[in-house]
Amino acid sequence: MADTVVITGISRHLGGAFARRLSGDRSVRRIIGVDIVPPRHGIGRAEFIRADIRSPLIGRIIDDHEVDTVVHMNVIATPSAGGGRASQKEINVIGTMQLLAACQKAESVKALVVKSTAAVYGSSPKDPAMFAEDMSARRMPRTGWARDSVEVEGYVRGFSRRRPDVAISMLRFANVIGPKIRTAFTDHFSLSVIPLPFGFDARLQFIHEDDVPDALALAVAHPGQGVVNIAGDGIITASQAANIAGRPYVLIPKFIAGSVTGSLQRVGLVDVNPDQLDMLSFGRGLDTTRMREVMGFTPRYTTRAAFEDFARGIPGRPLHRALPFAQPGWAAVQAAQGAIGAPAASEESEL
Structure with missing residues (x-):
């Protein structure tokens, strides 16, 4: 059972959501949160x-407070959230290396929980219907956060060999939404007209933002879960997602989709990379048997x-008139569900 927990x-x-969730567990005596900016x-x-x-200070924090459980959540999904791609990679990869080095030296550390991502499986036309935890990507992620996450998982595996006494849980979350x-993804499906690759209708799986803290808290309470896929039941297709969002969607040939989303990125409407475009084309399915039967x-x-x-x-409201080149579907959703409400505040880009 965890006594003193550090959350990166x-x-x-x-x-923050996980810290609030863990605060309700009175068996955890102390919770320490670290970051470079105040919450x-x-x-x-x-x-x-x-x-x-990335600083040796993290090692002193773990030693001075005799931390027994480390929850690593500081892998940044988008360059804009990390101050650019170079800074993002440094925080994700170098930061993880420094954190694991500190954990390796600290005899008090007995459990490590890592918030990873299903993006490590990549997304390609050769993928299986469902990825189980022992499967690897048919085509490795090429850029950004997904590639960083592959490196992060590699460092965690190396750490587990050097510290076999530390119980490790590595949770591969589906795309988080809420x-x-x-x-x-929330940026993309909030556009007034949603661009989707022509000739594809990707299978998408999501995990709700409120379910993420619960899964992490369970991994803290019951350490050593190993690698576990975390996702909500079922799938929806990209076109169904657009309809649920109350938006028309326009089908764009995949070879120019990058140019379209690149233009939207330059004006600050979305923050995408080639791996996310592949996801919108080919999708991804996760086998969650281990999540239910082993992790519980x-x-x-x-x-x-x-x-x-x-x-x-x-x-905002759904468009009142479908564009001639867009697919309908939003009107029925609007009639069934009512007008979409006002936006809730969001704090940063994250997956």
């Missing part, structure tokens, strides 16, 4: 220490329910 990335939306949201009874995980969090976790939201909860918070 506590100033980000999910870091703008509540962190429950966690104590905030301003520190950069009314408060901002991600590349069941998300409160299905994939569809999670996306519907996000859709209710999309800013």
